Amino acid sequence: MELICPAGTPAAFREAVEAGADAVYCGFRDETNARNFPGLNFTREELRQAVAHGHAQGVHTYVALNTFMRAGHEDLWYRAADDAVAAGADAVILADMALMDYVSSTYPDQRLHVSVQASASNVDAIALLVESFGAKRLVLPRVLTVPEIANLARNVDCELEVFAFGGLCVMAEGRCSLSSYVTGQSPNMQGVCSPASHVRYREDGPDMVSELAGFTINRFGKDEPAGYPTLCKGRFHIADDDGYAFEDPVSLDVMEHLDALRSAGVTALKIEGRQRGKAYVAQVVSSLRAALEAPKEARAQKLTQLHRLSEGQRTTAGAYEKKWR
Amino acid sequence: MLLPRPLSLTIDKLPVALVQRVVNQAFHRALQQHPDLFDRLGNEANKRFCFAPTDLDFVFLVHPESKFIHTFRKAAQPRADASIAGPMLTLLALLEGRIDGDAVFFSRSLSVTGDMEAMLALRNALDDCSFDLPRDLAAMAGPLALPFRRIAEVIRHRALKGMA
Amino acid sequence: MGPVPYLWSGEKWRDFYYRIAESGHVDAVTLGEVVCSKRDHFTRPFLPQVIERLTAAGKSVAVASLALVTLEREAAQTRRLADVPQLAEANDLSALRVLAGKPHLVGPFVNVYNGATARLLAKRGAIRICLGPELPAASIASIISGAPGIEFEIIAFGRLPLAISARCAHARAKGNTKDNCQFVCGDEPDGLDVDTLDGQPFLTVNGVQTMSRHCQVLLGDLPALVELGVTHLRLSPQDCDMAAVAEIFAEVRDGRVCPEEGIAKLKIVYSAAPYSNGFLHGAPGMNWVAA
Numbered sequence: 001m002e003l004i005c006p007a008g009t010p011a012a013f014r015e016a017v018e019a020g021a022d023a024v025y026c027g028f029r030d031e032t033n034a035r036n037f038p039g040l041n042f043t044r045e046e047l048r049q050a051v052a053h054g055h056a057q058g059v060h061t062y063v064a065l066n067t068f069m070r071a072g073h074e075d076l077w078y079r080a081a082d083d084a085v086a087a088g089a090d091a092v093i094l095a096d097m098a099l100m101d102y103v104s105s106t107y108p109d110q111r112l113h114v115s116v117q118a119s120a121s122n123v124d125a126i127a128l129l130v131e132s133f134g135a136k137r138l139v140l141p142r143v144l145t146v147p148e149i150a151n152l153a154r155n156v157d158c159e160l161e162v163f164a165f166g167g168l169c170v171m172a173e174g175r176c177s178l179s180s181y182v183t184g185q186s187p188n189m190q191g192v193c194s195p196a197s198h199v200r201y202r203e204d205g206p207d208m209v210s211e212l213a214g215f216t217i218n219r220f221g222k223d224e225p226a227g228y229p230t231l232c233k234g235r236f237h238i239a240d241d242d243g244y245a246f247e248d249p250v251s252l253d254v255m256e257h258l259d260a261l262r263s264a265g266v267t268a269l270k271i272e273g274r275q276r277g278k279a280y281v282a283q284v285v286s287s288l289r290a291a292l293e294a295p296k297e298a299r300a301q302k303l304t305q306l307h308r309l310s311e312g313q314r315t316t317a318g319a320y321e322k323k324w325r
Numbered sequence: 326m327l328l329p330r331p332l333s334l335t336i337d338k339l340p341v342a343l344v345q346r347v348v349n350q351a352f353h354r355a356l357q358q359h360p361d362l363f364d365r366l367g368n369e370a371n372k373r374f375c376f377a378p379t380d381l382d383f384v385f386l387v388h389p390e391s392k393f394i395h396t397f398r399k400a401a402q403p404r405a406d407a408s409i410a411g412p413m414l415t416l417l418a419l420l421e422g423r424i425d426g427d428a429v430f431f432s433r434s435l436s437v438t439g440d441m442e443a444m445l446a447l448r449n450a451l452d453d454c455s456f457d458l459p460r461d462l463a464a465m466a467g468p469l470a471l472p473f474r475r476i477a478e479v480i481r482h483r484a485l486k487g488m489a
Numbered sequence: 490m491g492p493v494p495y496l497w498s499g500e501k502w503r504d505f506y507y508r509i510a511e512s513g514h515v516d517a518v519t520l521g522e523v524v525c526s527k528r529d530h531f532t533r534p535f536l537p538q539v540i541e542r543l544t545a546a547g548k549s550v551a552v553a554s555l556a557l558v559t560l561e562r563e564a565a566q567t568r569r570l571a572d573v574p575q576l577a578e579a580n581d582l583s584a585l586r587v588l589a590g591k592p593h594l595v596g597p598f599v600n601v602y603n604g605a606t607a608r609l610l611a612k613r614g615a616i617r618i619c620l621g622p623e624l625p626a627a628s629i630a631s632i633i634s635g636a637p638g639i640e641f642e643i644i645a646f647g648r649l650p651l652a653i654s655a656r657c658a659h660a661r662a663k664g665n666t667k668d669n670c671q672f673v674c675g676d677e678p679d680g681l682d683v684d685t686l687d688g689q690p691f692l693t694v695n696g697v698q699t700m701s702r703h704c705q706v707l708l709g710d711l712p713a714l715v716e717l718g719v720t721h722l723r724l725s726p727q728d729c730d731m732a733a734v735a736e737i738f739a740e741v742r743d744g745r746v747c748p749e750e751g752i753a754k755l756k757i758v759y760s761a762a763p764y765s766n767g768f769l770h771g772a773p774g775m776n777w778v779a780a
Contacts, residue, residue: 008449008452009365009449009452009453010453011422011452011453011454011455012452012453037445037449038367038369038442038443038445038446038449039365039366039367039369039445039446039447039448039449039450040365040449068600068602068603068606069602069603069605069606070602070603070628071602071603071604071624071627071628071629071630071631071632071635072603072627072628072631074603074605095600096600096602096603096606097600097606097609097610098603098605098606098608098609101605101609102605118582118600119581119582119600120582121557121558121559121581122558122559122563122564122567122581122583123564123583124558124564124567124568124582124583124584124586124587125558125581125582125583125585125586127586128582128583128585128586128589129582131586142655143557143559143654143655144559144655148559148560151561170654170656171652171653171654171699172557172652172653172654172655174600175556175557175598175600175652175653176651176652177621177622177623177649177651177652177774178651178652178692178699180623180768180773180774181623181649181651181692181701181768181773181774181775182773182774182775183773184767184771184772184773184774186623188600188602188623189602189623195442196441196442196444196445197441197442199441200438200439200441201436201437201438201441202438203436203438208433208436213773215685215689215691216685216686216687216689217685218686219686220433223433224433225431225432225433226430226431226433227431228427231692232652232699234685235686236683236684236685236686236691236692237683237684237685237686237688238658238662238681238682238683238684238694239662239663239681241662242686245658245661245662245683245692245694246654246656246658246699247656249431275427276425276427277422277424277425277426277427277448277452278422278452278453279422279423279424279425280425280427280428283425308428308432309425309427309428309431310428310431311431312431313431313432319655319656322668323666323668324655324656325655325656325657325666325667325668
């Protein structure tokens with residue numbers, strides 16, 4: 001299985017290549033991708049250099065253009081696709097059907113991957129995208145169990161890529177407006193979720209309180225491991241109880257299911273984390289690379305350090321295991 | 326990893342003016358070697374950032390746009406748009422991008438307050454910069470450049486082992 | 490009238506639509522389970538008689554697809570939509586494939602963010618698209634002008650669908666899992682409140698769906714919506730007298746009642762949630778922007 005690794009900066013890109021990535025995915029410095037964070041991402045020139053560096057090392061570059069085109073401003077996305085193709089991207093990762101249509105008709109030879117943000121979670125949805133736009137690979141939403149993924153793999157005409165490690169969307173990706181409901185900015189439109197501009201941390205006695213647009217999202221006791229102030233991983237009052245209504249601060253880790261995913265016919269494993277530092281990229285990519293190549297019994301030992309890098313310093317197999325639901 | 330107590334006590338006894346002189350020189354040298362820093366910072370370069378090592382009695386206020394750094398005693402509580410507090414060696418490791426800021430934050434050994442957009446931009450800008458403080462600052466030590474670099478590298482190596 | 494998002498008993502659900510059939514202010518009804526396939530058996534036995542009653546009353550009736558399709562059983566249910574005699578509303582990409590080539594509706598769970606996507610869907614047979622909740626007026630205007638020849642619908646009343654998950658937060662809140670949920674979402678016919686730790690009203694949980702806590706009310710924005718080219722106003726059922734809600738919207742639309750008075754009347758019919766209209770104004774969705 002291929003290892004697909006994140007890069008938010010050229011420095012992280014080089015670390016990912018060094019650490020054993022088969023492909024690195026990245027995006028431009030604007031709202032055309034779903035990690036449109038301050039100080040992150042690539043200029044056109046940086047992308048060209050990254051692609052060349054990757055190719056010299058036998059590593060592919062995928063360019064994420066995985067937000068939805070803002071009505072009336074579609075050109076921003078079309079030009080980004082043009083520039084990604086011109087830079088030599090080995091694949092573009094798309095979510096908007098009209099952008100898929102543009103790329104497949106303008107650049108019929110360009111390899112097209114469907115982003116997780118397109119929310120294609122079943123045979124017919126995937127077939128629609130393969131038939132209409134010639135999609136070669138589909139990144140599956142984190143809503144399926146391993147047996148469900150295996151069933152899909154048997155019945156679709158494209159490669160499947162699944163998230164193996166990193167941040168975990170609790171909600172079906174590409175179908176979540178929680179962030180814009182509270183802040184006015186969403187993953188689909190602006191490429192951000194619970195944006196930093198709306199986040200504040202406040203010390204309250206020994207506690208640390210995280211707020212989003214003035215709403216309390218969480219309260220961490222002294223030394224309690226913290227997480228991102230994302231809405232779906234906040235602590236709330238629900239049904240007469242205070243707790244994590246949707247999900248704890250936790251990251252995804254499905255390395256335990258590696259053999260099942262492999263025999264299910266999954267083509268590629270994706271690591272989330274374009275917003276993370278290069279130190280994270282280096283450590284996670286090298287650990288997963290080592291685990292992929294290790295015999296089953298030696299695998300866990302290669303991954304022992306990773307939970308410390310995770311939200312709340314904990315991991316879960318999420319929807320890949322039925323009991324999570 | 327905290328600075329050894331005798332060391333932090335010694336540093337705390339230094340006059341502010343002396344610390345300011347050394348820090349200022351280091352800051353300007355580092356900026357000279359990494360002009361690309363400003364590119365990623367964008368408009369956030371106009372914010373005031375406060376770095377507060379929890380194991381020292383000093384805080385450092387930085388205004389990237391005007392290439393300004395100023396040293397204060399902690400009690401002075403200078404006004405900043407965004408502040409970050411943590412052990413000195415952790416802050417230096419972050420500056421070099423050798424540890425992942427989010428992971429340190431999750432572990433609660435780092436606290437951040439104020440304008441998070443500015444803080445995130447700074448973090449990402451630094452992360453792409455490939456600072457190497459022992460290398461970048463060695464020249465400041467003049468004839469002692471080489472021993473300075475060696476010693477600094479040993480300290481860094483030990484500190485990172487404690488954080489990884 | 491949009492589909493009932495909540496789990497109501499079959500009888501309550503049937504009687505709700507019987508009342509809607511009698512309303513002179515509702516022109517079109519989209520119904521069917523959108524949120525959770527496990528709930529389907531509650532209403533399915535009543536579906537034929539409800540459709541018959543609504544059709545006899547002159548309503549245009551459409552059957553909605555599920556929003557999130559993962560199981561084989563759900564995929565099969567979606568495929569059967571190709572054969573229903575009524576219009577079908579696609580709420581997942583799978584339904585778009587199943588319905589391709591025949592006239593159909595597109596619901597708010599399919600991502601349509603620009604005119605080019607709307608044109609693409611129109612080419613495949615979409616005749617009316619209900620746009621998703623987070624679009625600002627500028628985008629709505631551009632989408633509508635970019636896809637002439639089809640109709641557009643906006644959610645003008647009701648809690649907004651914000652997210653859907655493989656996990657059931659409703660069952661979890663009551664100590665159950667999704668697979669053994671005991672249909673606890675039926676205990677809250679208007680959704681389960683989620684407050685912040687400081688007690689601020691925040692979100693609503695409805696089975697696997699997360700909805701806004703605020704109820705979207707676009708009464709003050711109706712002239713603007715007409716100007717944008719919106720042809721249909723979707724009223725999304727809350728646990729209240731929806732025929733009365735429809736009447737108030739019709740009165741304000743027709744200029745017989747001013748928006749302020751309409752809102753005052755609406756507050757008598759439905760006061761369980763604060764009102765919002767922020768998304769339309771490019772603001773956070775929970776905000777209220779005065780006309």
